[in-house]
Amino acid sequence: MGAEVVIEGLTKSFGKQAIWRDVTLTLPPGEVSAMLGPSGTGKSVFLKSMIGLLKPDRGRCVINGVDIVTCSEHKLYEIRKLFGVLFQDGALFGSMNLYDNVAFPLREHTKKSETEIRRIVLEKLDMTGLNGADKKLPGEISGGMRKRAGLARALVLDPEIILVDEPDSGLDPVRTTYISQLFLDVNAQIDATFLIVTHNINLARTVPDNLGMLFRKELVMFGPREVLLTSEEPVVKQFLNGKMQGPIGMSEEKDSAQMAAEQAMFEAGHHAGGVEDISGVPPQMQPTPGVPTRMGAVRRKDRVMEIMHRLPPAAQESIIESLSPEEQRHYGVRPHRGQPQQVGARPQGDGVPSQHHGQLPADQVARIPGGGQPPRTGTHRMPPNNGPGGW
Numbered sequence: 001m002g003a004e005v006v007i008e009g010l011t012k013s014f015g016k017q018a019i020w021r022d023v024t025l026t027l028p029p030g031e032v033s034a035m036l037g038p039s040g041t042g043k044s045v046f047l048k049s050m051i052g053l054l055k056p057d058r059g060r061c062v063i064n065g066v067d068i069v070t071c072s073e074h075k076l077y078e079i080r081k082l083f084g085v086l087f088q089d090g091a092l093f094g095s096m097n098l099y100d101n102v103a104f105p106l107r108e109h110t111k112k113s114e115t116e117i118r119r120i121v122l123e124k125l126d127m128t129g130l131n132g133a134d135k136k137l138p139g140e141i142s143g144g145m146r147k148r149a150g151l152a153r154a155l156v157l158d159p160e161i162i163l164v165d166e167p168d169s170g171l172d173p174v175r176t177t178y179i180s181q182l183f184l185d186v187n188a189q190i191d192a193t194f195l196i197v198t199h200n201i202n203l204a205r206t207v208p209d210n211l212g213m214l215f216r217k218e219l220v221m222f223g224p225r226e227v228l229l230t231s232e233e234p235v236v237k238q239f240l241n242g243k244m245q246g247p248i249g250m251s252e253e254k255d256s257a258q259m260a261a262e263q264a265m266f267e268a269g270h271h272a273g274g275v276e277d278i279s280g281v282p283p284q285m286q287p288t289p290g291v292p293t294r295m296g297a298v299r300r301k302d303r304v305m306e307i308m309h310r311l312p313p314a315a316q317e318s319i320i321e322s323l324s325p326e327e328q329r330h331y332g333v334r335p336h337r338g339q340p341q342q343v344g345a346r347p348q349g350d351g352v353p354s355q356h357h358g359q360l361p362a363d364q365v366a367r368i369p370g371g372g373q374p375p376r377t378g379t380h381r382m383p384p385n386n387g388p389g390g391w
């Protein structure tokens with residue numbers, strides 16, 4: 001199973017420029033998470049901080065009991081071996097063929113024989129659909145193939161955590177879906193923890209188990225995908241819909257005067273961009289038939305049901321609706337549009353579903369962790385994320 005990554009109060013600046021502060025979240029082991037955010041909000045800086053390429057100002061990032069912010073260089077070197085990183089362009093060496101590119105980490109970081117290296121390289125090329133392409137140079141193949149080769153190289157040291165930086169950059173929507181399918185298939189096969197940084201809304205809506213968003217130098221939210229996808233927060237809705245209308249501006253954010261001026265323009269009929277209102281929680285993509293079950297997804301069901309009573313009602317409803325009738329019975333929940341849910345109750349002994357009274361006991365009413373208040377609207381501030389005591 002992949003490693004859990006526990007991040008607490010992580011803060012990063014370059015000189016006087018604050019990038020983000022007090023980021024707290026946990027990447028659950030073996031689950032696929034994605035981080036959204038407008039350009040320049042520091043998503044790539046976040047990935048680099050997770051592998052110790054950049055040093056945060058303060059906070060913790062704990063992997064297998066080691067805080068990589070404060071650990072020794074030697075420990076950091078060891079922890080880095082747990083990571084596979086897929087950079088935007090695949091970061092392949094242009095003068096090496098795919099075989100040598102994929103073999104590179106094995107030759108650099110292990111003492112494996114060339115026979116063993118050959119077995120591993122061919123296995124990873126096969127896993128990423130690059131059978132027979134081993135002699136090609138990066139310049140001779142498409143952008144999608146380069147990304148798959150980058151993924152093959154990221155896999156050769158059997159990573160427990162895979163970081164992916166904007167997998168859709170330079171890819172058309174169809175190729176983006178193919179690479180997304182590959183992530184889920186690889187996740188099913190090796191059960192590694194994934195974090196994908198992306199602006200791609202299709203990918204964000206259909207691929208990850210968990211979604212987060214960085215905005216205005218903070219983590220706006222992080223939690224099960226249903227929380228962000230049912231959020232009424234203006235910044236989240238604007239981002240998911242790709243419209244000009246909302247708090248995100250041409251540079252990172254707008255002031256209230258600009259918001260008001262633009263609002264008047266949109267109300268007068270100016271097109272705010274975007275094609276249609278995107279809302280709701282579409283079904284999640286699954287591994288290709290024949291690929292093993294994603295154990296991360298299996299564990300996630302139990303995990304999410306345990307924290308369910310702390311999630312907003314719309315997210316609860318969506319989670320319950322995504323369960324099969326057998327799973328609903330197993331967890332003792334039923335869909336019940338427009339009503340609070342009976343949640344968190346596991347069947348005892350005989351598996352009889354718990355009663356649904358249409359009204360939860362006070363301690364089970366969905367509430368926002370930390371604040372105990374319903375989500376505020378009209379502001380981008382969100383309830384605390386999934387850190388200690390959160391989602």
Ligand SMILES: Nc1ncnc2c1ncn2[C@@H]1O[C@H](COP(=O)(O)OP(=O)(O)OP(=O)(O)O)[C@@H](O)[C@H]1O
Binds near residue numbers: 019037041045
């Ligand atoms: N090594 C560095 N030194 C100084 N500033 C940096 C460094 N790396 C990144 N930055 C700054 O940090 C900010 C966040 O950059 P980053 O690339 O992480 O954003 P991003 O959210 O990944 O953007 P995009 O979606 O456009 O890729 C930018 O203002 C960038 O100029």
